[in-house]
Amino acid sequence: MLRIVRECSIKQPAFILLNMIELTDLTKRYNGVPAVDNLSLRVSEGEIVGLLGPNGAGKSTTILMTTGLIEPDAGQIKIERHIMQKNPLLAKAKIGYMPEDVGFYPGLTAADNLDFFGRLYEMEAGRRKKRIDELLVSVGLDGVSTLVGGYSKGMRQRLGLAKALLNEPPVIILDEPTANLDPVGVSDYRKIVRQAAADGAAILVSSHILSEVSVICSRIALLSRGKLVADGTWQEISDQGSDLIVRVEGRLPLPEFSIGGIRSVSYTPDRTSAVIVASQDIRCEIADAVTSAGVPLRNLQIDSESAEEALLQRFRKEADA
Amino acid sequence: MSNGLFVVAGKEFADSFRNRTVLAIFAIFFAITIIGMIGGIAEYQDTLDSYNERLSTAGTVERGLMDTRPSPMIVFESVGALLVTMGALLGITAGFDLITRERETKSLKVLLSHPVFRDEVINGKAIGAGGALAFIFAATIAVSIALLLITGIVPGAEEWSSIMIFAFSAFLMIVAYFAIGLCMSAISETSGAALIYTLIIFILLSGLLPVLVENGAADAIAGDPPSMPRTIQSTPAEGDMGAFQALTDTEEFQQFRFEMQDWWSRRQAVIDIAALFSPTMSFNAISDTLITSQTVQVRTGPGGGMYAQATANTSGSILSHLLALLVFPAVFFGIAYMRFMRMDLR
Numbered sequence: 001m002l003r004i005v006r007e008c009s010i011k012q013p014a015f016i017l018l019n020m021i022e023l024t025d026l027t028k029r030y031n032g033v034p035a036v037d038n039l040s041l042r043v044s045e046g047e048i049v050g051l052l053g054p055n056g057a058g059k060s061t062t063i064l065m066t067t068g069l070i071e072p073d074a075g076q077i078k079i080e081r082h083i084m085q086k087n088p089l090l091a092k093a094k095i096g097y098m099p100e101d102v103g104f105y106p107g108l109t110a111a112d113n114l115d116f117f118g119r120l121y122e123m124e125a126g127r128r129k130k131r132i133d134e135l136l137v138s139v140g141l142d143g144v145s146t147l148v149g150g151y152s153k154g155m156r157q158r159l160g161l162a163k164a165l166l167n168e169p170p171v172i173i174l175d176e177p178t179a180n181l182d183p184v185g186v187s188d189y190r191k192i193v194r195q196a197a198a199d200g201a202a203i204l205v206s207s208h209i210l211s212e213v214s215v216i217c218s219r220i221a222l223l224s225r226g227k228l229v230a231d232g233t234w235q236e237i238s239d240q241g242s243d244l245i246v247r248v249e250g251r252l253p254l255p256e257f258s259i260g261g262i263r264s265v266s267y268t269p270d271r272t273s274a275v276i277v278a279s280q281d282i283r284c285e286i287a288d289a290v291t292s293a294g295v296p297l298r299n300l301q302i303d304s305e306s307a308e309e310a311l312l313q314r315f316r317k318e319a320d321a
Numbered sequence: 322m323s324n325g326l327f328v329v330a331g332k333e334f335a336d337s338f339r340n341r342t343v344l345a346i347f348a349i350f351f352a353i354t355i356i357g358m359i360g361g362i363a364e365y366q367d368t369l370d371s372y373n374e375r376l377s378t379a380g381t382v383e384r385g386l387m388d389t390r391p392s393p394m395i396v397f398e399s400v401g402a403l404l405v406t407m408g409a410l411l412g413i414t415a416g417f418d419l420i421t422r423e424r425e426t427k428s429l430k431v432l433l434s435h436p437v438f439r440d441e442v443i444n445g446k447a448i449g450a451g452g453a454l455a456f457i458f459a460a461t462i463a464v465s466i467a468l469l470l471i472t473g474i475v476p477g478a479e480e481w482s483s484i485m486i487f488a489f490s491a492f493l494m495i496v497a498y499f500a501i502g503l504c505m506s507a508i509s510e511t512s513g514a515a516l517i518y519t520l521i522i523f524i525l526l527s528g529l530l531p532v533l534v535e536n537g538a539a540d541a542i543a544g545d546p547p548s549m550p551r552t553i554q555s556t557p558a559e560g561d562m563g564a565f566q567a568l569t570d571t572e573e574f575q576q577f578r579f580e581m582q583d584w585w586s587r588r589q590a591v592i593d594i595a596a597l598f599s600p601t602m603s604f605n606a607i608s609d610t611l612i613t614s615q616t617v618q619v620r621t622g623p624g625g626g627m628y629a630q631a632t633a634n635t636s637g638s639i640l641s642h643l644l645a646l647l648v649f650p651a652v653f654f655g656i657a658y659m660r661f662m663r664m665d666l667r
Contacts, residue, residue: 104428
């Protein structure tokens, strides 16, 4: 939600930040069809960048190439200072990755799973044990002794986040990280990710949920048909985009809105909810108008899917042109 | 190289002992082997008693024609037949879901995102699960040999080497089916499909191919066996060694003997070549050679000599069958390796 974005946007420091992820002219084709087309993207330390786009935009392919799981047809991937194609082990050692629908070994406990992955990172036994204990506490899985096979999707997602942070990586890549989390899990996830960014990690979050990306990310890279069609803060991108659709619900009939930027308002028959098309984010003004009229506010949000689609349509047209 | 190979191998080794199916098959394999050993030991004791009894009553001429002292390899005769099925199933169980399980639990993508090369993952899996098989097999063989010694059967030097070759070839056969399972696991999308494909190959190689070759293809290629000349078809009276000697010394019998050997060799060559394509047949060929060469030195009657001769020829092919048992897993592992290295992780 836009207001929250304003609140949680990370201010860019004055000093120069190192690029921890550098994707240069990345291209990948499947059966001759480009899934990712000449994509260049940089993520600096302490930055949380959201990779946004609809299904088939090339997000997953970009993530898989960045993590070294598939080879690009062209272009270069640099993690910290290591080129993935030349030094995959050094590059991968700097990455903490959580795939969408993350999988673990069902016959092992959470701690045993993390211990196995910690060994692959060549973490020393004492440090490994300490780190695993810390992470299980932070993701709320401490004291859970059941095997991972008995975990819910949400618990696996939490464990996935712990695994991504296991080696205290300077680069964290998260693919649809909140897909199976409950509200408490989402809140914990945001805290953990923000803390990791504050500690200097460069974080790339892939999602098709605009609201999620806009809440957590300091920058957004918008993909469409394998191409980067927009790259900037949410404000910068939405300013370039088209109208926003805001849904508002009250506990009593809503008042008439006379706020600048409103293009149209559609009320439900009982007037307790309305859909407002606006040229900019006017949620604060709407909230003021509703509460001033003595109507308790039940819900106020941007229709993110419509907004995202509107943005994409505009950028697609520009890209095609 | 990273330490990934050892980490993956170590996990796979431990996983094999956590896998209930592998443990169940191992328990059956172990129990059946021990039961087979006990039965074999009893059979050996009976054969030995019978031999000693005949030895005590035989005259000088009969002693010369008697079989040599029974070999402890008799004990392994029944074990070999059991090993063919249970050993193969043990190998299949250990291998058929090594890759598909990773895909089904979606852990493969997670694993390969770590600082580990792809080949270290497939090699580590093969080494770990193969190591577990080796451990299980070594334990079974150790207990079997202990049982042999406890019952007072002490093999001689030549018999020890036969037992070692027998055990080694049995292990290679198990590894061959393990490699087939691993290969199908790398090719298939699900563990269920991998198991079905592996079992189909197992049935083809262990059941269908031997039957087709021994009952059809070998005879078709070798042709009809030579018929015995009429003049020597009458069997001399039992114990009439002079008449028997006169019969086998005739030029006609020698010609028949030569043709029979030639026919048998051609037929055996077809079976031997086919055996190179079946771990079961290769193991059986080695096992038969080892057991018969130790237990059957001389056979009496027309055809018995040919059988002994053919067996002697087969003993020369142990090496080729051992090589086949080495090549078999190498080929299937090679296919699994290539498939895994090119696996699409989307």
